[in-house]
Amino acid sequence: MRGVRALLVLLTIAAAVLVPSTPAVAGDAPSYPEFPYPPTTYQEPFRGQFHFSSQAGWMNDPNGLVFANGLYHFFYQHNPHGLEWDTMHWGHATSPDLVHWTQKPVALEPGVHPGTLFSGGGVVDKANTSGLRTGALDPIVVFSNTNGVSIFYSNDNGRSFQAYDGGRKQIEIDGESRDPNVVWDADRRQWVMVLWSNRGGNGADIYTSPDLLRWTFASRYAADWLFECPDLFVLPLDGRPQWVLTSATSEYVVGTFDGRTFRTDRPQPKKMNLGTTYAGGSFYAAETFDNTPDGRVVQMAWQGGNRGNSWTGNATFPVALGLTGSPDGPKITRTPVPGLDSLRADSRTWRNAAVTGTNNLFAGILADTYEITARFDLRGATAREFGFALHSRSDGTADRTVTYDRAAGTVYGKPFQVGGDEVSVRILVDRGQLEIFSGDGLFSVADNVNFDSAAVSQGIRLFANGGQVRLKDAKFTRLSTSWGTAQSTLDSTLAGPWHATAGSWTDVAGGKQGQASGDSFYLSASTAGDAIYQGDLRLDSAQAAGLTFRAGADGAGYTANIDAGGVVKLWRPGRDIASYATPIAKGQTYHLKVQTAGSRIQVWLNHGTTPIIDATDTAYSSGRFGANVYRGAATVQNLNTGPGGFPGFPSGPWTATGGTWTTTPDSLRANASGDAFYLSDRTASDLVYEGDLTVVNGVAAGLTFRAGADGAGYTANIDAGGMVKLWRPGRDIAVHATPIVQGRSYHLKVQASGSRIQVWLDGGTAPVIDAVDTTYGEGRIGLNVYGGTAAVRGLSLS
Numbered sequence: 001m002r003g004v005r006a007l008l009v010l011l012t013i014a015a016a017v018l019v020p021s022t023p024a025v026a027g028d029a030p031s032y033p034e035f036p037y038p039p040t041t042y043q044e045p046f047r048g049q050f051h052f053s054s055q056a057g058w059m060n061d062p063n064g065l066v067f068a069n070g071l072y073h074f075f076y077q078h079n080p081h082g083l084e085w086d087t088m089h090w091g092h093a094t095s096p097d098l099v100h101w102t103q104k105p106v107a108l109e110p111g112v113h114p115g116t117l118f119s120g121g122g123v124v125d126k127a128n129t130s131g132l133r134t135g136a137l138d139p140i141v142v143f144s145n146t147n148g149v150s151i152f153y154s155n156d157n158g159r160s161f162q163a164y165d166g167g168r169k170q171i172e173i174d175g176e177s178r179d180p181n182v183v184w185d186a187d188r189r190q191w192v193m194v195l196w197s198n199r200g201g202n203g204a205d206i207y208t209s210p211d212l213l214r215w216t217f218a219s220r221y222a223a224d225w226l227f228e229c230p231d232l233f234v235l236p237l238d239g240r241p242q243w244v245l246t247s248a249t250s251e252y253v254v255g256t257f258d259g260r261t262f263r264t265d266r267p268q269p270k271k272m273n274l275g276t277t278y279a280g281g282s283f284y285a286a287e288t289f290d291n292t293p294d295g296r297v298v299q300m301a302w303q304g305g306n307r308g309n310s311w312t313g314n315a316t317f318p319v320a321l322g323l324t325g326s327p328d329g330p331k332i333t334r335t336p337v338p339g340l341d342s343l344r345a346d347s348r349t350w351r352n353a354a355v356t357g358t359n360n361l362f363a364g365i366l367a368d369t370y371e372i373t374a375r376f377d378l379r380g381a382t383a384r385e386f387g388f389a390l391h392s393r394s395d396g397t398a399d400r401t402v403t404y405d406r407a408a409g410t411v412y413g414k415p416f417q418v419g420g421d422e423v424s425v426r427i428l429v430d431r432g433q434l435e436i437f438s439g440d441g442l443f444s445v446a447d448n449v450n451f452d453s454a455a456v457s458q459g460i461r462l463f464a465n466g467g468q469v470r471l472k473d474a475k476f477t478r479l480s481t482s483w484g485t486a487q488s489t490l491d492s493t494l495a496g497p498w499h500a501t502a503g504s505w506t507d508v509a510g511g512k513q514g515q516a517s518g519d520s521f522y523l524s525a526s527t528a529g530d531a532i533y534q535g536d537l538r539l540d541s542a543q544a545a546g547l548t549f550r551a552g553a554d555g556a557g558y559t560a561n562i563d564a565g566g567v568v569k570l571w572r573p574g575r576d577i578a579s580y581a582t583p584i585a586k587g588q589t590y591h592l593k594v595q596t597a598g599s600r601i602q603v604w605l606n607h608g609t610t611p612i613i614d615a616t617d618t619a620y621s622s623g624r625f626g627a628n629v630y631r632g633a634a635t636v637q638n639l640n641t642g643p644g645g646f647p648g649f650p651s652g653p654w655t656a657t658g659g660t661w662t663t664t665p666d667s668l669r670a671n672a673s674g675d676a677f678y679l680s681d682r683t684a685s686d687l688v689y690e691g692d693l694t695v696v697n698g699v700a701a702g703l704t705f706r707a708g709a710d711g712a713g714y715t716a717n718i719d720a721g722g723m724v725k726l727w728r729p730g731r732d733i734a735v736h737a738t739p740i741v742q743g744r745s746y747h748l749k750v751q752a753s754g755s756r757i758q759v760w761l762d763g764g765t766a767p768v769i770d771a772v773d774t775t776y777g778e779g780r781i782g783l784n785v786y787g788g789t790a791a792v793r794g795l796s797l798s
Helices: 004-015 338-343
Strands: 057-068 071-079 089-095 102-108 122-124 140-144 148-154 177-185 190-197 203-209 216-222 231-237 240-246 251-257 284-288 298-307 311-315 319-324 331-336 344-355 370-377 385-392 398-405 422-429 433-438 443-448 459-465 469-479 504-508 511-528 531-539 544-551 558-563 567-572 575-581 589-597 600-605 613-616 623-641 655-657 660-663 668-684 687-697 700-707 714-719 723-728 731-737 745-753 756-761 769-772 779-797
Touching (some): 057 298, 071 102, 071 298, 102 140, 122 177, 177 231, 231 251, 231 284, 231 319, 298 443, 338 344, 370 385, 370 459, 385 422, 398 422, 398 433, 511 544, 531 544, 558 600, 567 613, 575 600, 575 613, 623 660, 668 687, 668 700, 687 700, 714 745, 714 756, 714 779, 723 756, 723 769, 731 756
Parallel strands (some): 057 311
Antiparallel strands (some): 057 071, 122 140, 140 148, 177 190, 190 203, 203 216, 231 240, 240 251, 284 298, 298 319, 319 331, 344 469, 385 398, 385 459, 422 433, 511 623, 544 558, 544 623, 558 567, 567 575, 589 600, 668 779, 700 714, 700 779, 745 756, 756 769
16 A cells, blocks of 8 residues: 555545545444445446456555465455545455456454555465464465554455454564565575565565564665565576566566575666556556466556446456566566456457558447457558557547557557567457557556447447558457356355346345345255255345245245244245244344255254254255245345254254354354354253354354353353453453464363353363352353354354
8 A cells, every 4th residue: 555645646536536435434343344335237337347346445456365265365455435545444356267256345444453454465374384274274364554564364265354463563664664465485485575665765675484473574675666565476487486576666677586685687677567557547556366276476456547436446457477588688478367268259350451541350340348369460561550449439439549650669659669570469448448468468558448338339440541551360359247156245155156036136244135025036056956955044124035945947946934924934836835933033043954855854943953844745856056035135144055054962943142143064153242142942050061162353252051041141251352251240250361362263161060160271181260159050051252253163061
């Protein structure tokens, strides 16, 4: 993120936005992760169809680009609450292929994550050098803050982030600094950080670390041109690794790194992109991905000139970087990633044709988003200039022209060095973006253009002025949209694409919200006959909502639902198969699990051990999985197949007292702003009760016992303030001081015998609490969360 002088540029740009904005605000742990975006089809004027833009709000620098656990993660500087630069968050999007992006909730949020959340980098700690891993997934570790560096990490593939060491700066720097970026130095098996600082002028400070947590200053590379957002990475040249140091302004030098010091014998920087390389221009603050599966160095940059009525800014299309030798030293090449092929639709080709001022080979083609590749033979060419008029109209005007000027030696007005007797261009045209490549990637320009998508403005004109030129070959390819292929907030193991049969289904913070006047189904592409299927359901204003299975494309199949009339029901078109009477409250989340085996269908409610419905029906033997809403709005979440979830001790359905309690494939998750309880129907006096607890973000999570229906009883909890505590309403009975790290799992065991209550932590041989209290002699067994989000696994009771 930029300093004062660059911020003035941003605010000047933002002032041109006519739509009023709401200042960004600090959030809190109970509302994290935030998903504040209104629905969009991504079809607004000037919205890129294959260039990433935030679903809504302001975006600038790419941050912490990584490939982790099967997905590319694109984080970015973000104001989700307005169209101008304001209090910075880290936005988040994911992609399986660098082309099809899906907006995710906010990753780092002021008020939840301490410090100044300006630009930074990220890595995937596959070897767990940091020791931060708590589960099966590789940790994502990111770096941010100003005038020093704080560390944040995620053990759930970017769903939530915790602050390491409470957000305390692990590097303290006197003076102004920002934009830490980290790379793995394989030769010396160490991590290397580069960040911008103004110690005596512009330059990059270099630090090293064995574990991503302990950092040692190594050296400084001072250079006037090196302002903001440095990136450091390795590219091969003739089989030998070369280190490349870049700045926010697209400038770079190539050199060596000995584990402490970066050196170059060519200190005059080159530019890798000839767009407008200032904050708010068309190419700024580029960053490369860590841990790409094929070893490519892939880069994306910020384009600040794109805006609509709900978003500001976009990213350049991802490119693979390379190095090639030249008399002027090594130069970077930039080539669009091949994933663009997945968007290709119809195409046309031409070979060996003369181009003049009168024979437009592209006549009759109308296109909005597309790619053009062309090669021109300069031998015998007489044309003064030639090229393509993009989004041209019958009156001869066009939204933008890509021209090679022979006398000036320029393409698109930028210096261009011809290799041999040929000029080649590759042009990517999107609704608000234009990118031009040539010379095997040595030449690249990124620009923002407000293309007119009206049919009368979608022409393409291939021209030559002042003579003719021979076209060796050319190809036009229409490019489809990359949006809408995955789920933003619906967590599910089911395959897409999904489709709705009626009504509307939109992304909300709690999952997927369906709304309909009658029945509406939201159906995945996953099908099965016999299966276990489960999910979380909440009635907002709806009469009913349910899990649909063995269904056709129109939703006709079985549905197990919760109904505000006070019933859980299994039904199919034309028949209510079975029902179970129980209070169902609007605004409360319920977990249903369905198991099918041939004609037998069983339904469980809220983790009860015994099915509440056990019925037989032969109408449907296999079909799709999905969800249903009836007469109003309802929210569904965690639609998963398989037995995973919340295994615990035998009990009837659990009951929530406050908060939201949902079930992922590996845990029960709880979220509440104050105290909330989840209570089984099991009661006990003397007991041994244990489980694994995680404070994901927030304050505390605990085991509750000897409690009433409102949760009043004893609770033994872990508290992120640094303690294990035994408490009851009105009194903290005993406290054991110990570090409790957000995001890590802790095992608590409670033994209650008469008035004596003992608590063990993480399998210790001695209890950390041994206390006496006589207030409660018997009551329910359950769980507690306070002031944030918690996860619970592996409960047992004896």
